[in-house]
Amino acid sequence: MDQRAALAPTQFLPPDRTACGGLIMSSGRARGVATVLSSRSAGVLVELSADIACVMGFDGQLRQLNASWQRELGYPVDTLRSVPYVTLVHPDDRDETLRRIATLTAGGADAIEIENRFQCHDGTYRWLRWQLTVDRGEELLYCIARDITDSKLGDGAPDSAARYGLMFDATDAIAVLDGDGVLTYVSPASLQLLGYAPEELVGKPIVGLIHPEDGALAGIARKRATGTNDTSSVTLRYRQKDSSYAWIESRSKSIIDPPTGAVRETLTVMRDVGERKEAQLAIERLALTDALTGLANRLLLSDRLNQCLKRLKRTRGLVGVLMLDLDHFKVINDTLGHQVGDAVLVAAAHRLQHLARPDDTVARFGGDEFVVIVQGLTKSEDLSALADRVVTALREPYRIGKQKEEVVTTVSVGIAGRSASRGRPRAVPGEGPRTRSTRGLRRGPPGARGRTTRDGAAAATSDVRGGTGTRVSTHHRSLDRRDCRSGGVATHR
Known part of the structure; x- marks a missing residue:
């Protein structure tokens, strides 16, 4: 049998x-x-x-x-x-x-x-x-x-x-939501997943658990789940009972009421994917950020700049680029050592991040060079004003090490701007007298660091986007000669 x-x-x-x-x-x-x-x-x-x-x-x-x-x-x-x-x-x-x-x-x-x-x-x-x-x-x-x-x-x-x-x-947690997104059932696994007992969640809208920055993505996923044959999958941050957030992968499908076509309920299976998500984010950070300063690297810089230029086609305004160079930085490395030089770069990066707005991008272009992308400007004078603040901030002494040794260096700043109305890069008007030069900082003579120069901006934009070419729009503010030694670097003990 x-x-x-x-x-x-x-x-x-x-x-x-x-x-x-x-x-x-x-x-x-x-x-x-x-x-x-x-x-x-x-x-x-x-x-x-x-x-x-x-x-x-x-x-x-x-x-x-x-x-x-x-x-x-x-x-x-x-x-x-x-x-x-x-x-x-x-x-x-x-x-x-x-x-x-x-x-x-x-x-x-x-x-x-x-x-x-x-x-x-x-x-x-x-x-x-x-x-x-x-x-x-x-x-x-x-x-x-x-x-x-x-x-x-x-x-x-x-x-x-x-x-x-x-x-x-x-264990995966199972949740059922009504047509308004209110939780009507939560399985016992929610206690392990988020720290809430099921009875603490039932009757509450699920959107209240989702991180504010992920709300738009959650809305898109829910719309995708409303089709009778569509299953949506999305990874969002959910608030745990201790107020921390956990990365949760949710796979959802909605049950449609045939007579009305309205969503009767949505079924969701939830799983903690925190370790996988953190590993993914770590890989992305390594690929897109500078290991020393934590700023955007050239790859991310190029992507952000391209996004800004594409956005200009749809919106009015001005996108500005500041290209910064710590003058005679090699002297710091040769005189005080690379450890001090790295500390100066990190400190300079922190100052730039402090000056930048949330929507701006601060990047390390390489060596002692930095780039700031400024978007949403209404007038070019605002970009020049930001350049002045950057110069003022970066010329302040850097206190390095346990002995708080002070290191002072000068900085050169190149300015480029692009507006939707012009459709091409343009030079940014400056304040006070400017001398015109046909060469930028890279191809300019050593004496270029000791004077203020200004040039067109097209090549500067090309330099940022392609990583090659000539940086041609610069102005420079030097320290008082009494404060500078050894080619623009002063140390105070």
Whole structure:
């Protein structure tokens, strides 16, 4: 006789349940955490889960399965519908599995976890850890499993409490929202995910948990989830009970009311992806920022400048670029050492960041050179005024090291501007007399650092965007000669 046929479909029943006419009847009151979910909603949750997931009847038969069954266990989904779940459990684990599930269906718990060996399509067994919740009204069990074979084989006798805690921390949370985005159901895993018990979240709008900076992205994701066949996935920062924020990946799908076309409810599966997100952000920082100063590097600078120039085509205003050079910086490195030189660069970067507005970009162009992109200007004189403030700030002594040794250096500033009305780079009007030069700082003679020069801005913009060419728009404010020694560098002890 087929082993599966030999197992009665009523083996999940607690003592107070009987089979009648093929239906499993309950003498207890229908209750449980899953009663808020319709059978259709349950099917959506199965579909959303990235883990092995299924809907199972109280008769023990599998009703609906997701694609992970084939990916993880090798089963074509259609071959397992109406197959008793317990027939796939290892014979040595069946009694305990049946006992635990009977406790759940009888009302002894709202959710349980089970570990058992589960048969794959090729006949081998894998260790799975199941989380089960119950809908006693619909006589359904909602099941999610993860493969723990490697951890089982890697530790022959792990502490059961530790294993339970580890899995519970990693369990996905399930949430149901009404058409207005108010939480109507939250699974117990929310306590581990965000620190809130389910009853603390039910009745509150989910937008109140989302980081303010992520609100727009959340709105877009929710709109994408309103299609009958669309599933949205988005990673946002959610506020935890201790007021910190956690990176949470949410996969959502909406249930549409056919008569009206309105969203009846939205089902969401949530998972903590903090470690993965932080690693991703760290990689992005390494790729786009300068390792010494933390400022934008050339790659990010070029991208930001291109964005600003494209934005000019849609908006009115002026984009300005300041190109800065700490004069005779080599003398600092040669005289005081590279450690002091690096400290001066870091301090200069901090001063520039302090002067810049939130929408401006401060970048290290290389060596002792910095670039500031200033957008949203209404008049070119504002850019010249900013250049003056930069010169004043960077000429202040740098107090370096434990001895607070003072290092003073001069700075050269190149200015370039571009407006939407002109459609091409233009020089920024300055204050006071300016001498015109055909060469910029890079190609200019050594004496260029000792006088004020000014030139057109087109080449300066090209230099920032391409990393090559001639910087041709400069003006320079030098320190008083009495304060400068060794080629523009003064040290005070």
